[in-house]
Structure formats: structure tokens, C-alpha cells
Amino acid sequence: MEKPDYGAITACIGDNPKQQRWRDHPTWGRELLQFHAPDTRLYQGAYQGEDLVGCMIAHPDKIQIRGTVFNAAIIAITEVRTANRNQGIVTEMLTKLLNQSSQLKFEVVLAFLIADRGGTNILKRAGFQKIHKYGHAGKALDKEKMDKLMDLNPILRKIALKIIDSSIGETTPPYGVIREATDKDLDQIATLLNAETARLDIASVWTPDYLKRKMDWRYKIFVFEDRRTILGSIISYEEIATLGKDYFTSGLLKEMVFAGGVEEENKNIMMNFVLNHFKEKGIPSVSYPSPKNVMDVMKKTGFNVLPSDDRSVYIKPLCTAAQQVLETSEKFRLINVFLIC
Numbered sequence: 001m002e003k004p005d006y007g008a009i010t011a012c013i014g015d016n017p018k019q020q021r022w023r024d025h026p027t028w029g030r031e032l033l034q035f036h037a038p039d040t041r042l043y044q045g046a047y048q049g050e051d052l053v054g055c056m057i058a059h060p061d062k063i064q065i066r067g068t069v070f071n072a073a074i075i076a077i078t079e080v081r082t083a084n085r086n087q088g089i090v091t092e093m094l095t096k097l098l099n100q101s102s103q104l105k106f107e108v109v110l111a112f113l114i115a116d117r118g119g120t121n122i123l124k125r126a127g128f129q130k131i132h133k134y135g136h137a138g139k140a141l142d143k144e145k146m147d148k149l150m151d152l153n154p155i156l157r158k159i160a161l162k163i164i165d166s167s168i169g170e171t172t173p174p175y176g177v178i179r180e181a182t183d184k185d186l187d188q189i190a191t192l193l194n195a196e197t198a199r200l201d202i203a204s205v206w207t208p209d210y211l212k213r214k215m216d217w218r219y220k221i222f223v224f225e226d227r228r229t230i231l232g233s234i235i236s237y238e239e240i241a242t243l244g245k246d247y248f249t250s251g252l253l254k255e256m257v258f259a260g261g262v263e264e265e266n267k268n269i270m271m272n273f274v275l276n277h278f279k280e281k282g283i284p285s286v287s288y289p290s291p292k293n294v295m296d297v298m299k300k301t302g303f304n305v306l307p308s309d310d311r312s313v314y315i316k317p318l319c320t321a322a323q324q325v326l327e328t329s330e331k332f333r334l335i336n337v338f339l340i341c
């Protein structure tokens with residue numbers, strides 16, 4: 001097969017059925033790129049003539065690794081058309097992306113892999129090291145709809161249906177109020193999130209401006225407030241999820257953070273409030289790809305870790321300071337970086 005040409009992209013792969021699911025929002029394909037990857041210099045595409053056969057996009061982020069802040073490029077979406085796989089296309093796009101990231105003075109590059117989807121060797125050959133494995137916890141809100149979508153293998157399906165608990169508990173807190181965030185809340189939310197970041201081994205660094213830019217029709221921030229103090233926040237968005245061959249709109253939780261002293265019961269109530277928000281919109285499930293830090297709340301509100309859905313985080317330092325901090329750290333346990341793949 002003839003070698004592809006590499007160049008810039010303006011949308012993800014055209015034959016991706018995910019894009020057709022957002023019929024209410026015809027500009028979704030473009031918005032997806034803006035949402036995940038606002039820096040077009042971090043897009044890579046592979047073309048066969050006019051056809052886009054491969055794409056790789058990364059988004060810029062600030063992450064803190066054991067106290068030091070680095071400019072990170074996070075590889076978000078990577079896909080090669082089935083007919084064009086195993087020809088070295090991703091290997092080539094990754095090389096180009098790494099060169100570009102170095103030139104743009106990014107200090108680390110992160111990538112995620114879903115278990116069994118391939119790509120591990122490609123990352124290792126490019127000098128990435130695996131640092132963490134995320135489980136992926138999910139909760140069904142509409143059991144019937146999820147049942148119809150599940151064309152998984154029959155055994156997994158049996159297990160999944162058994163553990164699905166679509167009920168939602170109390171959604172009203174005994175004091176204070178749970179509501180959607182406004183611009184005025186963003187300073188307090190960023191402060192809460194950064195206190196959490198400081199506690200973790202590797203995590204995103206937050207600014208009110210970053211949060212403001214993200215809030216849109218599908219990206220919602222909720223807060224638990226009492227007497228003008230934000231005691232907790234959950235950041236959520238809507239995303240296309242895959243189940244077997246089907247694509248459907250799912251709720252995703254990006255962050256969940258609480259001030260010290262918030263009662264477990266109120267954390268659960270806040271989660272229930274958000275679950276109810278998605279249920280009212282007819283969204284059949286919600287998932288969360290970083291359950292370790294908040295496992296208690298997940299368990300209490302009926303989430304289950306999905307058995308075949310592990311995701312691993314890989315990292316590659318592009319500067320000496322990042323190399324040093326990665327070499328001197330034996331193990332990273334608490335990691336929370338934006339995860340999309």
C-alpha cells in the first residue's frame with residue numbers, strides 16, 4: 001500500500017461513527033477537537049490521498065509531579081482506520097508529535113492505553129514508561145437501555161446485569177445546597193482542586209480560567225455550598241461511550257473533590273444529585289475513570305469497576321527536570337490526570 005502523507009487535521013477520522021451520534025449538535029466534531037485539544041500544533045494526521053486514515057491529538061495541560069509543575073502534552077485521541085493498521089502510521093505520528101512537543105517546550109508527554117487495544121510496544125519503543133493503571137467504574141441509570149446495548153460476551157453480560165443497580169438515593173443535603181456552578185464559584189473550586197492536587201503524586205493543576213473555558217453545553221460543574229463556602233465539587237461531561245459495537249451518550253465524571261470535614265453521607269448525596277441530573281436527561285449510564293481516590297463514594301452510590309476496562313497511563317519526560325523526578329520516584333500511587341482515549 002502506498003505510504004501516507006502526514007499533515008494537519010481539522011476533524012477526527014471522518015468515518016468514525018461516534019461523530020454521527022451527536023445529531024443535535026452538528027458542530028460536535030469540531031468542538032471535540034477544541035474541547036480536548038485547543039492547540040492545533042499538537043494535531044497529527046495521516047492521509048491517503050484526500051482521505052484521513054489516522055489521527056493523533058494531544059492537549060496541553062499543566063501537571064504537578066511530586067510538587068514540581070510541568071507543561072504537559074497529553075495524547076487524547078489516537079485512531080487509525082482498520083484497513084491501515086500495522087503499517088507504522090501511529091509510530092510515525094507519535095515520532096512527529098514528540099518532535100513537535102519538544103520544539104514547543106513541553107516538558108512531559110502523557111498517553112493512555114485501553115487494555116487489549118494495542119499500542120503498548122509502540123509507546124515503550126518511543127521511550128514511555130507505564131506509571132499507573134486506572135480502573136473504570138460505571139453505574140447504569142437505565143437498566144433496560146443498557147441491557148439492549150450490551151452485546152458483550154454472554155458471561156460478562158450476566159455478571160454486568162447482576163451488578164447493575166440503577167436506583168439513586170437521597171439527592172437533597174441536610175444543610176446547604178447542591179447546584180450548578182457559576183463563574184463566581186470558580187476561584188473556590190480551583191482552590192479545592194489544587195489542595196487535592198498537592199496531595200497526589202501526579203495530578204492536573206487547576207485555574208479558574210481553565211474551568212471557565214471548559215463550561216459549555218456538555219460540560220457541567222456542580223457544587224455543594226453552605227453559607228457561601230464551596231464544600232465540594234463534581235465536574236462532569238457528556239461523552240460518546242462504546243459498548244460492543246454500539247455508541248451511546250454517557251455521563252462521565254472528571255473530578256470529584258470535597259473540603260476536609262464533609263460527611264461521607266453528604267458526599268454520597270452530592271453524587272446522587274449528579275446521577276439524577278444525567279438520569280433526567282435520559283442518559284443511561286455514568287462512568288468515572290479514576291475511582292481509587294474516591295472509592296468509598298463510588299461503592300456507596302452503586303458504581304462497579306468494569307472488569308475489562310483498565311486503562312494505563314504512560315509518561316515520557318522531555319526535559320532533565322522531569323526525567324529526574326520520574327527516576328527518583330519509585331512508585332506513583334495517586335494519579336489524577338485528564339483521561340481520554
Ligand SMILES: CC(C)(COP(=O)(O)OP(=O)(O)OC[C@H]1O[C@@H](n2cnc3c(N)ncnc32)[C@H](O)[C@@H]1OP(=O)(O)O)[C@@H](O)C(=O)NCCC(=O)NCCS
Pocket residue numbers: 054078079080081084085086087088089090091092112113114117118119120121122341
Ligand atoms: C492502536 C492503534 C492506534 C495502532 O495504530 P497502527 O498505525 O496500527 O500502529 P503501528 O502500525 O505504528 O504499529 C502497530 C504494529 O505494527 C507494526 N508494524 C507493521 N508494519 C510496520 C511498519 N511498516 N513500520 C512500523 N511498524 C510496523 C509495529 O511494529 C507494531 O507492532 P508491535 O506493537 O507488535 O510492535 C490502532 O490499532 C487503532 O487505531 N486502534 C483503535 C483505536 C485505539 O484503540 N486507540 C488507542 C486508544 S487507547
